[in-house]
Amino acid sequence: MLLPAPPRTLLLNASLEPLCVVALPRAVTLVMSGKATVLESDGRVLHSEHVVVPLPVVLSLTRYVHVPMRRPLPPTRRTVLQRDDHRCAYCGSHADTVDHVHPRSRGGRHEWGNVVAACRRCNHRKADHLLHEIGWELRWTPSAPRGATAFLHGAAVDEPAWSPYLAA
Structure with a gap:
């Protein structure tokens, strides 16, 4: 049985800090151009006439990219x-x-x-x-999400292979 390809891939900086989530075509482009290496794969491979690439679930950039300070995520x-x-x-x-x-x-x-x-x-x-x-009370005190992975909230649940890289 052929499983569907993961719709997204976690992209890490060369320092292994999470940067963003990219679509599968972008992930393959980064690997093929030598800008990223596959750290985690689900065991499946992508074939072309001359190249075989493991299906990327987690990628790491080969060179460190400086990321400017991120603005706080707005409460939407x-x-x-x-x-x-x-x-x-x-x-x-x-x-x-x-x-x-x-x-x-x-x-x-x-x-x-x-x-x-x-x-x-x-x-x-x-x-x-x-x-x-x-006469009501809140069940918890609301606060802003913390950490570099706040923008990926819930992602580890969607993709278990990402969990070790998102632990903050």
């Missing part, structure tokens, strides 16, 4: 839901939206410490109230 709906593992910060059920703990209508800011994942029911019931006004 997707990133907040990923950070909170799609769990409502109020009741713990499946979250499908986000909520401002201190409502924006009352001067709350759109920042990591004030935005949490919420289910529609809790988001609607809370409305523009403060937590102490309705």
